[in-house]
Amino acid sequence: MRPGTFECITADSVEEVLSALADGDTAVLAGGQSLAPESTPRVVDINRVPGLDLLAEQDGVLRVGPLVRHRVFESNAVGGPMGDLMRLVVCHIGHPPVRARGTMLGSLAYAHPAAEWPVVAVMLGARFVLAGPRGSRTVPAEAFFTGAFTTLRRPDELLVEVCFPALRAGTGVGYAEDRRTTVFPQAAAMATVTATGGVVEAASIGLVNAAPCPVRARAAERVLLGRPLSDSTIAEATAVIEVAAFRTLVRRALSQARTRMRSGAQVGLQDERGGAGR
Numbered sequence: 001m002r003p004g005t006f007e008c009i010t011a012d013s014v015e016e017v018l019s020a021l022a023d024g025d026t027a028v029l030a031g032g033q034s035l036a037p038e039s040t041p042r043v044v045d046i047n048r049v050p051g052l053d054l055l056a057e058q059d060g061v062l063r064v065g066p067l068v069r070h071r072v073f074e075s076n077a078v079g080g081p082m083g084d085l086m087r088l089v090v091c092h093i094g095h096p097p098v099r100a101r102g103t104m105l106g107s108l109a110y111a112h113p114a115a116e117w118p119v120v121a122v123m124l125g126a127r128f129v130l131a132g133p134r135g136s137r138t139v140p141a142e143a144f145f146t147g148a149f150t151t152l153r154r155p156d157e158l159l160v161e162v163c164f165p166a167l168r169a170g171t172g173v174g175y176a177e178d179r180r181t182t183v184f185p186q187a188a189a190m191a192t193v194t195a196t197g198g199v200v201e202a203a204s205i206g207l208v209n210a211a212p213c214p215v216r217a218r219a220a221e222r223v224l225l226g227r228p229l230s231d232s233t234i235a236e237a238t239a240v241i242e243v244a245a246f247r248t249l250v251r252r253a254l255s256q257a258r259t260r261m262r263s264g265a266q267v268g269l270q271d272e273r274g275g276a277g278r
């Protein structure tokens with residue numbers, strides 16, 4: 001397929017990006033894995049803007065900039081349980097060329113209902129920083145997503161940073177999906193569980209492609225709190241998941257999180273990939 005004609009502006013600073021976006025009809029070109037140039041008359045390429053590849057863990061917060069590619073999360077660039085969760089999730093995104101070019105923030109801005117990163121952001125209570133002509137504003141992930149492919153981002157704003165609060169040491173993470181092709185899962189579930197003395201102190205459960213916006217299964221999380229993470233507690237938690245198709249996936253994600261929490265095992269890439277070359 002040949003793309004239609006469009007104008008491409010190459011920006012060298014955030015100010016130049018914002019000036020290009022000011023007409024409200026220009027799209028951001030980050031990894032170019034979802035952008036359909038024929039759907040927009042102009043794109044502004046942010047790939048040469050210095051500093052947008054920020055990836056830093058500071059004071060219990062992981063900060064991610066707009067040019068951090070998916071594949072960075074395949075490595076040990078992020079430590080602790082957060083790095084475990086991201087390694088677990090990222091190897092399911094598309095295939096290697098998509099992960100080499102595509103960006104986490106591009107995926108968040110695009111807001112595909114079957115994308116994994118938006119669910120990670122909502123489930124962990126991330127905060128999104130948007131830069132625009134009137135300065136910056138910070139939006140909670142849960143408020144950012146307003147529907148399939150729609151967000152609170154105004155057309156003249158650039159998503160400049162996403163901040164994830166760190167997961168406590170010893171947190172177990174799990175992920176399970178139903179996917180028939182390399183392009184987006186039909187359904188997926190992810191979970192984090194933190195326990196002290198065998199009793200669950202914190203839990204988060206996210207559902208991918210359960211609704212137009214990312215879903216955090218709070219009712220199921222509440223079932224787990226203050227209780228041992230036994231098979232019967234997991235069964236009770238999954239029973240309150242409204243969409244039946246997700247119950248098995250949530251049970252698998254929670255069981256994985258429990259195993260990792262108990263063994264303290266780090267997530268290794270080879271164990272998690274669905275097959276060679278993915």
Ligand SMILES: Cc1cc2nc3c(=O)[nH]c(=O)nc-3n(C[C@H](O)[C@H](O)[C@H](O)COP(=O)(O)OP(=O)(O)OC[C@H]3O[C@@H](n4cnc5c(N)ncnc54)[C@H](O)[C@@H]3O)c2cc1C
Nearest residue numbers: 028030031032033034035094102103106109115116159184
């Ligand atoms: C074959 C294939 C399989 C895929 N499989 C999956 C999958 O399984 N799971 C999954 O989650 N994704 C999948 N993707 C999508 C992939 O993750 C994309 O990388 C991602 O959706 C968009 O990131 P990007 O950097 O390529 O954004 P681009 O394509 O450059 O931009 C996408 C949109 O986001 C906007 N945008 C980008 N960055 C910003 C920013 N910083 N601020 C404001 N707006 C911005 C653009 O204006 C555009 O509208 C797949 C893609 C392909 C081609």
